[in-house]
Amino acid sequence: MRHKLDVLARHCDDVGRDRSEIRNTTIGRVGSDTDVDTFVAELAQYATLGFEHVQLGLLGTEPAQLVERVVSKIVPRLAEL
DSSP states (O other), X not given: XXXXXXXXXXXXXXXXXXXXXXXXXXXXXXOTTOOHHHHHHHHHHHHHTTOOEEEEEEOSSOHHHHIIIIIHHHHHHHHHO
16 A cells, blocks of 8 residues: 555656545455454554545345444544554
8 A cells, every 4th residue: 555655645746646646545354253442443544544534345135233343442443643
């Protein structure tokens, strides 16, 4: 990802765009079997690269239960990153 961010910065320079106007975003898929500690640790690596946002893709047929059981534990910890 670091390489891709470097490429993005070069493209911004080429077209005269302020790189700081672009928010780095990634996607994380969350299922009922997602290990919260592992998930947060993986996204912490993205945070150190400058990623500011994550979109959570919910896997399964019961999204409300998934939010209640798993996502509710993930979001506060991601906010700390």
